[in-house]
Structures are given as C-alpha cells and as structure tokens.
Amino acid sequence: xxxxSGACIIGQSGGPSSVINASVLGCVEAALKSPLITKVYGxxxxxTGVLDDKLYDLTQEDPAELALLRYTPxxxxxxxRYKLKDFLVDDTDYKRILEIFKKYNVRYxxxxxGNDSMDTxxxxxxxxxQNGYECNIIGIPKTIDNDxxxxxxxxxxxxxxxxxxxxxxxxSRDYLVYQDPSIMxxxxxxxxxxxxxxxxxxxxxxxxxxxxVYLPEVxxxxxxxMEDVAELHKKQGDxxxxxxxxxxxxxxxxxxxxxxxxxxEKDAFGHSQMGGLAANLANFIKNKxxxxxxxxxxxxxxxxxxxxxxxxxxxxxxxxxxxxxxxAASGISDKMVAFKRAEGPLYKCETVLVDLAxxxxxxxxxxxxxxxxxxxxxxxxxxxxxxxxxxxxxEQPKEGGLPxxxxxxxxxxx
Numbered sequence: 001x002x003x004x005s006g007a008c009i010i011g012q013s014g015g016p017s018s019v020i021n022a023s024v025l026g027c028v029e030a031a032l033k034s035p036l037i038t039k040v041y042g043x044x045x046x047x048t049g050v051l052d053d054k055l056y057d058l059t060q061e062d063p064a065e066l067a068l069l070r071y072t073p074x075x076x077x078x079x080x081r082y083k084l085k086d087f088l089v090d091d092t093d094y095k096r097i098l099e100i101f102k103k104y105n106v107r108y109x110x111x112x113x114g115n116d117s118m119d120t121x122x123x124x125x126x127x128x129x130q131n132g133y134e135c136n137i138i139g140i141p142k143t144i145d146n147d148x149x150x151x152x153x154x155x156x157x158x159x160x161x162x163x164x165x166x167x168x169x170x171x172s173r174d175y176l177v178y179q180d181p182s183i184m185x186x187x188x189x190x191x192x193x194x195x196x197x198x199x200x201x202x203x204x205x206x207x208x209x210x211x212x213v214y215l216p217e218v219x220x221x222x223x224x225x226m227e228d229v230a231e232l233h234k235k236q237g238d239x240x241x242x243x244x245x246x247x248x249x250x251x252x253x254x255x256x257x258x259x260x261x262x263x264x265e266k267d268a269f270g271h272s273q274m275g276g277l278a279a280n281l282a283n284f285i286k287n288k289x290x291x292x293x294x295x296x297x298x299x300x301x302x303x304x305x306x307x308x309x310x311x312x313x314x315x316x317x318x319x320x321x322x323x324x325x326x327x328a329a330s331g332i333s334d335k336m337v338a339f340k341r342a343e344g345p346l347y348k349c350e351t352v353l354v355d356l357a358x359x360x361x362x363x364x365x366x367x368x369x370x371x372x373x374x375x376x377x378x379x380x381x382x383x384x385x386x387x388x389x390x391x392x393x394x395e396q397p398k399e400g401g402l403p404x405x406x407x408x409x410x411x412x413x414x
Contacts, residue, residue, distance in 0.1 A: 006107030011043030017156030026321025114143035149362035151338035158313030158389035161199035172208030181237030187278035218375030311392025347388035
C-alpha cells in the first residue's frame, strides 16, 4: 500500500475498558495533525455505524473535550458485537461498507477491539484489496482479557488487573472482621483465558487475597475443588477463592452450566453467555459444608473502573492508537499494533506490527508453567509479568469530587 489522501474512520467494538478511549485519542489526535487527512470520523457503535451511515464528525469536537478521552472509561463512540460473514459467501455488508467508504472518501480505517474485532478488520482489508479500493487498515488492540495473540499484553488489561487485585485486597480486609469464619467466592471475567483472574493472586503477594485461584487453562474438577476448600476451611477458617467465569471440566463443559442453562446462550460470535458462577458455587459450598459463604461477581465494574486505572496502561493505550495512525499514514495496511517487551530487569515496551490474519480469532493463554501443579494457584512468574503493567496512578480530572469524563457532541456527518 501507499500514502493516501482522504478521510479516516475509527470504530470501537466488543467489551469496553478503562483505557479504550485513550487509544482513540492517540489515533484521532495524530490524524487531526496530518496533512493527509481531510476528515476524521468516528463510527457510531463500531462497524454497524458504517453500515448504517452514522458517522460522528470528530473534526468538530472541542480539542479540550477530546483530550478528556484519555481518562474516560467505556467506548465513547459506542460499541457493538456484530459479526461479518465471509464475503465469499455473502458480500452484502461489504458492498455497503465500500459504498460508505467511497461516499466519504475514506482512505484510512482503524478498528479498536479484541479477537473478533481483528477478524472484522482482516475481512474488510481483504475485501477492499480484492476490489481494488485503496484504504490502509490497521487494528488497534483492546481487551481486558489480555488474550490477543501476537502482543505481549493488551491495552485495558493492566487497569482491569489493578482493579481486581486492589478489590481482592479490600475484600480480604472486609470479610476477616467477623469472629465466625466464612468463605468468599469471587467471579472474575475470562471466558477462555485466565489472565484477569490470575491478577487476583497479586493481592496475596502484597497483603491479603485469594487462597485458591482457578483459571480456564486447567480443567476444573468439582470434587478436587471441594477438597481444597474443606481442607483450608478446617485449617484456617476464612477462605477466599477466585474463579474465572469460564472454568470448565475435563470434558470442556462450563462449570456454570452445572447450575444454569445461561452458558448455552450465544452471542453474535457464538460465545457463551457468562455470569452467576460465584453465587452458584457459593450455594454449593454452603450446602456441602454448612458454613457461611458469600458469592461476589465483579461483572462490568472490572472493565470500567477508571478511578484505579494504571498510568502505564493509559499511556500505552494512547501509544497504540498513535502508532496505528503513523503506520497507516506511512502506507502500511492489514496489520495490528502489538506490544513487544524489552528484555532486562527494567520494564520497557515498544509497538510492533503483526498481520491481522495471524491474530484474528487466535487466543493467548496463561502459560501452564505459570500455574501450580494442582491447578488451584498462580506461580511467581505471573507476578513478574503482570506487576509492571499496573504501575502508576491515573491523573483523572475531577469536578465536584467526581470524575470529569469527556462529553462529546457526536455531530453526525452528512
């Protein structure tokens, strides 16, 4: 590909995070300064905004308001979970996307999301190339699950991990105040990869936290689980347990499906609906052991807790968005921005580019060697990996004692 002159579109997709808007800001600010760019558009609710011809004209936004995106959680442009079909089977959506690109002279397209978003990005890139339409397309990584292949870590993960570890420490202080011992089960996001649940182990390293940690990377056995819990309860009284929402048995069935049919419900990408595991495991333990048990589900809070965002995560998210634009402006296309960690005792990372086709729909799992032999705990190697990612405090501005988030005008382009 080559340097092109025209408009650019950036869209957000999938689950939000505390720093996804920092990536948008990095890309948008670079685009607004570039002589190659005639207009900067934001797609309303991801690729569906392109299909619906609903684009926000970001060139009309107040720069100071845009700057607040650095500390604003969730997806300021709106998100979606929309799966594009293979264009060799059905190219209806692709024809519409091409129509919109031509209408606004879009020559740069950036998509900010996780595994499925990179799949969308790759498909659009292939279709445009096969139809001779020049458009440089770059994926910007985002996922609190940290499971994108090809990158050391993902923007959004460090802040979510910091929230998980911090909250586990706070909960430990809370549930230990009573004389009667109790058990607490904490459910943390992670359908197939346990990166976020593993972050709960950082709490134990720096004070109080989970005694048992279960990740999807290791098959979960209910009998062994109950033995672990009963043994610890007998030995020390209070027990804290962190479980990934996506833990499965040796046959591949979600443990959540033992209690409810919710896991059989699928979204547009065929992913099972998660949730409710902590409460159900808590009831199961209570019925078996006859002790006080509480189930807590972090749910959406862990991905929007910008008040405890990692400064490292914020800056790297911005860096990823900026790097995406710079790559596209230099004539590069069909790539995703990724992070490469430098070797050595001091943490440092740089951006690199990986092929969209290679990263789309691939998942990076927690290495088995970072999990203990019994599969109920995380080893020190994980902390060495994760600790640099949660460093630094947010400089989020406040108004009346509360966060001041960006309030975009969202002027629809005509």
